[in-house]
Amino acid sequence: MRPFVILLALCPLLSAFAAQPHIIFIEVDDLCYTYASPWGSKTAKTPTLDRLAREGFVFDHAMCQGMMCGPSRNSLISGKYPHQLGFYQNGDLKKLPENSWTLPKALKQNGYTTAWIGKSHLKPFFAKKKDGDTFMPQFGFDHALHTMGRALVGGEDEGEGGKSGEPNPYMEFLEKSGHLAQYKADAEAGRNSNLPEEAYLDGWFRKLTEDYIASYDTKKPLFLWVNFSVPHGPYDVADPYHAPFKDTKMPGVSKPANFIHPESLIQRTKTVRKEEIAIEDQRGFHANIHFMDTQVARILAALEKKGILDNAWVVFFSDQGVMEGAQGLIHKHTLFRQITQPSLIVRAPKGAGGGQRIAQPVELLDLLPTFLEVGGVKSDKAPHGTSLMPLFTGGSIAKPHVFGEIEDWIVVSDGKHRLIRSVKEEGDFLFDDISDPENLTNIADQHPDIVKRLGDAIDAWLKETGARLPSKSM
Numbered sequence: 001m002r003p004f005v006i007l008l009a010l011c012p013l014l015s016a017f018a019a020q021p022h023i024i025f026i027e028v029d030d031l032c033y034t035y036a037s038p039w040g041s042k043t044a045k046t047p048t049l050d051r052l053a054r055e056g057f058v059f060d061h062a063m064c065q066g067m068m069c070g071p072s073r074n075s076l077i078s079g080k081y082p083h084q085l086g087f088y089q090n091g092d093l094k095k096l097p098e099n100s101w102t103l104p105k106a107l108k109q110n111g112y113t114t115a116w117i118g119k120s121h122l123k124p125f126f127a128k129k130k131d132g133d134t135f136m137p138q139f140g141f142d143h144a145l146h147t148m149g150r151a152l153v154g155g156e157d158e159g160e161g162g163k164s165g166e167p168n169p170y171m172e173f174l175e176k177s178g179h180l181a182q183y184k185a186d187a188e189a190g191r192n193s194n195l196p197e198e199a200y201l202d203g204w205f206r207k208l209t210e211d212y213i214a215s216y217d218t219k220k221p222l223f224l225w226v227n228f229s230v231p232h233g234p235y236d237v238a239d240p241y242h243a244p245f246k247d248t249k250m251p252g253v254s255k256p257a258n259f260i261h262p263e264s265l266i267q268r269t270k271t272v273r274k275e276e277i278a279i280e281d282q283r284g285f286h287a288n289i290h291f292m293d294t295q296v297a298r299i300l301a302a303l304e305k306k307g308i309l310d311n312a313w314v315v316f317f318s319d320q321g322v323m324e325g326a327q328g329l330i331h332k333h334t335l336f337r338q339i340t341q342p343s344l345i346v347r348a349p350k351g352a353g354g355g356q357r358i359a360q361p362v363e364l365l366d367l368l369p370t371f372l373e374v375g376g377v378k379s380d381k382a383p384h385g386t387s388l389m390p391l392f393t394g395g396s397i398a399k400p401h402v403f404g405e406i407e408d409w410i411v412v413s414d415g416k417h418r419l420i421r422s423v424k425e426e427g428d429f430l431f432d433d434i435s436d437p438e439n440l441t442n443i444a445d446q447h448p449d450i451v452k453r454l455g456d457a458i459d460a461w462l463k464e465t466g467a468r469l470p471s472k473s474m
Helices: 003-015 047-055 069-078 103-108 135-139 169-177 180-189 201-215 239-245 275-306 364-374 448-465
Strands: 022-029 057-059 113-119 143-147 222-231 312-318 345-347 356-358 402-405 409-413 417-422 428-432
Touching: 022 275, 022 364, 047 275, 047 312, 047 345, 069 103, 069 364, 103 113, 103 222, 103 364, 113 201, 135 143, 143 169, 143 201, 169 180, 169 201, 201 222, 201 275, 222 275, 239 275, 275 312, 312 364, 409 448, 417 448, 428 448
Parallel strands: 022 222, 022 312, 057 356, 113 143, 113 222
Antiparallel strands: 057 345, 312 345, 402 409, 409 417, 417 428
């Protein structure tokens, strides 16, 4: 859709901002953008994402700020970069600084009802005071149902899930509903789930969301943040979701063309040991994505049935991606494009985006000032980010570079070139994200001018945002 057509389509919506449209965030865990058909996958089954892409704005050069669940999610809700929190991997940071700014608090103070349903990884995790759970007042939610992480289905979640000793609402649900024995049997056998769909963790999240939407009093604008734990492993959704991929050719395993990974850049990823195992995992990843897509469809249907969808902004995104065999690696917490590009789609009310592709580089943090503006919040400001609203009305934004980071490395992109730089001077990696989206060929030696330009951008960013705090600094 051409920009002036989009502007005409959005004009009625822009004039309605004072009426505070509903805002729905749907966040998923570990979805690599290359495994979703809006970004070119030929093997994925993601018809719901295809619908959002047809009706919304699809971002082709987005950047998440943290490269694991905890850093990404806490960065986004607080508006701070991981280095400002000292939060680079799950396990860092025991709690956000006291009285941290958060998006839901800002919206709540300006007339929104705020709700969170799904996995958390926010800090503090189930931290208790004498007067009860601190999650809702800490982050600014009127309603919250939250679990700690994905691995409530069959194991621990990257060092955090299930270790607090606090009550676990999903396990309580399984026990009360009579499904706990089946859950345990499936987990112990390492097999796909035999639970009813609405008793499987993300089916349960979806059902809770449907019920919440159905009972919502639409007199007030709603900010609802739904957090699925799929497609993060284990890849144990029910058999029917695996069946379509049994004979599908998978992407397979790739290898870097002219470089060896520095250990500090991949220390928390894992190396593919056997290609056949990686391919089987890719099939499971497809199955989890297929399941995820069906749950998102049910939420859109619930919004439509309630009469909310036509006056709602729906934002779909992943916290970060995973490697899944790319560069011979699995897992995340590195800075190649498969990890750093969240699968970001923004659907304006009534689908006014019309499928426009956005090439402008953006950050997840840009969602904060964008939806403060959408929500008519004039008295509050996110710590970081640039409003994307001009992009939705045919304009442009002044944001030449976007940034992400892990403990010892920083990535910067201008939408074409990606510089990955060590903070300990271990060397530079430069990739052309257009011609080499898998980042297999390091071209730093051939383009010292680009390396310098992007390196200067990193220096300016750090000067603006402050020194990098060490891990576990708070």
